[in-house]
Each structure stands twice: as structure tokens, then as C-alpha cells.
Amino acid sequence: MIRWREILREAWRDTACGTSRALLALGLFAVGVGALGWAQAAGVVGVAKDAARWVEVGAAVRIIDFPNLVDGAQCEALTSLDGVVAAGAVRSGNERRLAAMPSRSFETFEVTPAMAEVLNLRTPEVAEGLGVWLASDLAEALAAKPGRTMTVRALHVPATVAGVFDFPADDGRNPALAYSLIEPVAATGVFDACWITAWPERLETDVLARLVANPAPIDESGQRPIPQVGQLNASLGISFDAHGRLARLPTSSLIAAAGLFGLVLGIGLIRLRRLELASALHAGVPKSALGIQTAAETLTWVIAASVLLIPVLWFASTNDNPDSPWPAMFPATQTVAIAGIAVLLGTIGATLATREKHLFRLFKNR
Amino acid sequence: MRVSARGLAHWFAGTGTLFAGLDADFDAGDLVAVTGPSGSGKSTLLSLLARWEKPKEGSVTWEGIRSVGWVFQNPHGTARRTALDHVALPLVAKGLSRAAANNQAESVLARFGLDAVAGRRFGALSGGEGQRLMLARAVAKAPSLLLVDEPTAQLDPAAAATVNTAIGELAMDRAIVVVATHDPDTRDACPRTIDLRVHAVEHAGGGG
Ligand SMILES: Nc1ncnc2c1ncn2[C@@H]1O[C@H](COP(=O)(O)OP(=O)(O)OP(=O)(O)O)[C@@H](O)[C@H]1O
Ligand SMILES: [Mg+2]
Secondary structure (H helix, E strand, O other): OOOHHHHHHHHHHHHHHOOOOHHHHHHHHHHHHHHHHHHHHHHHHHHHHHHHHHHHOOOOEEEEEEEEEEEHHHHHHHHHOOOEEEEEEEEEOOOEEEOOEEEEEEOEEEEOOOHHHHOOOEOOOOOOOOEEEEEHHHHHHOOOOOOOEEEEOOOOEEEEEEEEEOOOOOOOOOHHHHHOEEEEOOOOOEEEEEEEEEOOOOHHHHHHHHHHEOOOOOOOOOOOOOOEEEEOOOOOOOOOOHHHHHHOOOHHHHHHHHHHHHHHHHHHHHHHOHHHHHHHHHHOOOHHHHHHHHHHHHHHHHHHHHHHHHHHHHHHHHOOOOOOOHHHHHHHHHHHHHHHHHHHHHHHHHHHHOOHHHHHHHHHOO | OEEEEEEEEEOOOOOOOOEEEEEEEEEOOOEEEEEOOOOOOHHHHHHHHOOOOOOOEEEEEEEOOOOEEEEOOOOOOOOOOEHHHHHHHHHHHOOOOHHHHHHHHHHHHHHOOOHHHOOOEHHHOOHHHHHHHHHHHHHHOOOOEEEEEOOOOOOOHHHHHHHHHHHHOHHHHOOEEEEEOOOHHHHHHOOEEEEHHHHOOOOOOOOO
């Protein structure tokens, strides 16, 4: 009968003395499968980064533009919808001059308090009527800091800089708010537009968002205009389909490639040892014992390589990833696991396919 | 225990008839040399006796043959394992304890003059030592039929002599031993010779 312990001891000796080329195999596996696993993680992280960029540049902000017909309270109430992160109303106000820069007149926008969330206001002190909000670039130009007071002409009262928000005018967004004074006002009455941060994207958001507009009077062509839905920043496209993007990643192709790679590696390494294995068979080592031995040898370095790959793939899944690492880590580890199983199957298959006769052919054909 | 060849003839596509009308019987304890020039079909005859190839004409019959051992012109093994391992491992794999296998392997190695190199790696053995190790391993398996193909072809005369001595002693294992060779010393170590020139077909154009 086959002695398990002796066979496993043999496997270990082969590994230790280098007969099974464990180090070479470990290196090939780590590099080949590591690259495939890295590609898996990078694909998912790429989608997460694009999604974060989408939100950052304001592409997720939908704007219902319907001058004088947007109900401020209803607009703010949209936040109760799934997929609406924040919503606030905007209308244009009077032009103002600042004591600090009397030569230039500034457009003013009156906004409902919830616009603080839409604009991601820093240090929001949204007590109405008590101050103005400024885009950070403008605040810098005016040397204005949150909490400081500056005099707004025409109001003839000092106004506090109540908040600053990032609104880079050069990332493709509509820059109107970048050079304006934003004054929070009560969310009552009518506004010109409703800004909605819609994320993640839902088809019904745009439909429901139109309900914040009061019906328009019939125009000269006898039609009743309906509100249009636009984007704060349309430069990245009109829609971000995260599910579609994830579904279109080459996840299964990479897994198939890993399986193929593992199979070829497993078979190839045994083929390199074919003479030695055929010789052992010929000397009387049972094929089952040989199969267990080569499988154990393979398992040793496959496990070692996988353990080495875990921190590498963890790095790929966490580095520069604005989201949770798990959706990236999962296909990456799956790829390694499939490759490992394939190597094992290749090893066992190729060992069982080794025949004593190969020895004879090799010598006869030399 | 007997191997019988009757009316054996063989050729390949691209060769003429290598030999024809070959009759021979091999019994336990027989030590037979097969001689003939290169390309005359010595290796081919061995593979027919092993029944790894079917003869084009005639037949090979076995009686009581349980296993076949081969030794080729080059020793083949696992470079980093010791000579002792090469003989002991098949015994261990078959179920002997490691200690019993090592004991048995050591006595076989001693018989082939290899006791001093038992612990040496296969890759470090000389050609003659490697070839004697192959004989030792084959004998340890106790085959009924042992086929040896050009065991001294790659060796210098001194190493060849040690191998020829070992071959001469194979008869005592009571196996059937057939040795293909063009080394006259190997041939002389065997009590009986089959000369393929005798069985060659005159118009045959045996290649090299
Ligand atoms: N599988 C094969 N297919 C075609 N020709 C073959 C095959 N095997 C052997 N031959 C040819 O048959 C002839 C005899 O080959 P064989 O190996 O038996 O010769 P040999 O007497 O052992 O020669 P050597 O002394 O060189 O070992 C050679 O010409 C060889 O090329
Ligand atoms: Mg030959």
C-alpha cells in the first residue's frame, strides 16, 4: 500500500532540493497571476475613481431650469427621494459691489439653505440673511476668509463670509456661481432653478424633479412649456452607468486567462520533469503515489505564492480607491484561486498522463 | 518463465527489412547479447521483446513474465537526489518502510560497487556509476525480463569494464537479460549472442 507520510515527505524533499522548480514556479505564478489579479482590482478601482470624479466635477448635479416657476420648498423636499443626495433652489438677485473691489460689479444668486449641501459648503453657517457664500477661488482673490466681515455696497451693511465652497471654473462646469455672491434666503416663494445632487443615478429622478416646477402659462405658440433638465457639468457625458461599466469589465476573460495560465504552467512544469517522472514510474513508483507527490509539491508553492499576492492585491484594491476595497479585492482573489486550482489540475493531469513508454521513446528517438 | 520469438521480421516506413526469420527462446537465467552494426535493429528487437512494438511478421510470446525493466544508453534520474534514493524510493512507494527500503537498496548498491557513492547526488555521479545505478535500480525491482540497450556506449573503457562486470553477474538474478550492444567486451560478458547480421535481409538498406 502507498504510504502517505513517505510520499509527502518525498514531496517536501523535492521542494527543498529544488527538483520541483518550486522557486521558478512560484515566481512565474506570482508575476502572471498577480498581473491578472491586479488588472481585476484596477478595473473596479478605475470605475470607482471615475464615479468619484463624476461627483466631484458636478456632473451628478441635475438642474431644473424654469425661471420664476420653481417652488423653493418643493425643491428642497426632493431630498426625501432615493438617489437624491441634496437639493436646493437658486434665483438671480441684484448686482452688488464690494467695498474691497468697488470697480467691479458682482452678480448675486439667492439660494435656499439646502444649497449648502449641493455646493458642499465648508464651514456652513447657513443662518439666513447673515452672510454670503463665495467660491474658494473668488474668496482667495478677495482675501476673504469664512467668518470675516466684508462690506457689501448697496446693502450698506457689513456681511459675513458665511461659507466657502470649491467651484473650479475650469473643469467643464457652468461657471456662473464661480464669480458671484451667493446669499442664502428662506426657502419660500419661487426660484429660477432647482439644483439636485442625484447619486447614484436613477432614471426616475429627472421625472420626479420636474414636479417642483409650477405649471407655465401657455406661450404664443399655444404650447405649455415643460421644464428642461440639464447638468451642472456635461463635459463627462450625460450619464454615469456604474453597473454597466462594472459589467463591461473583462472580469470573466481575466479569470479564464488565469485558469488557462495555471493549466499551462502546471502541465509545463510536469512536462519538464517528464523523463524523471517516467523514470520513477519505470523504477516501480505507482502512478497514484507520483500524482499525490507532484500535487503536494505544487500545492506548497501555490499556497506560498498566493500568500505573497494577498498584500499586493490588497494594495491594488485600496490604493487611490475612493470606495470600499472589497468589490476590487473579490475578483482579484477569485482570479488567484482559479489559477491555483488550474495549476493543481494541470499538475495532476500531466502526471497521470506520463507513461513509462515515454522513456523508451525519448531514448529511441535521440 | 520464457520469452519466445518466432519468425520475427520488422521494418519501418523508410527502412528496408531490418531482420527477418528470427527465432529465439529466452529462459530464466539467460544472459543474451544482441549485436549488429548501427541501424541494424538492435533497439527495435528489444522493443519487440518488451511487446512495446508489434512485429511486422512473426510473434513474441511471453510465459510467466510479470514485469519488464529497461536500462538505456544514458543514465536517467533526478539530478539532486542521491543514488540511494533512486533505488530506495520505488521500494518505499511500494510499501516498504524507509529503513527496510534503505537496507535493501544499500545491499543492491554494494553489489554493483556503488556503496561508496550511495549518498552522492545523481547529478554528481560519473557515467559508469550512473549506468551501474540504473542496473542496480532495475535489479531492485526484480523484473522477469531485463532489457539493456547499449549500456557502455557513452563510457570510457575503464568505466565500461565496471559495467560489463556488473552485466556478467546479472544471470544470477534468474531473470531473462537481453543486452543490445556493439561493444565486444559487453558481448563477451554474455554467454549467448544473437548477431543481427545473420538475420539481415541482403537488399535491406538500414540507415544510421
Ligand atoms: N519509429 C521509427 N520509425 C521509423 N524508423 C525507425 C523507427 N525506429 C527506428 N527506425 C529506424 O530503424 C532502423 C533501426 O533502428 P534501431 O534503433 O533498432 O537500430 P540499432 O541497431 O539499435 O542502432 P544503434 O546501434 O545506432 O542504436 C534505423 O534505421 C532507424 O532509423
Ligand atoms: Mg540502438
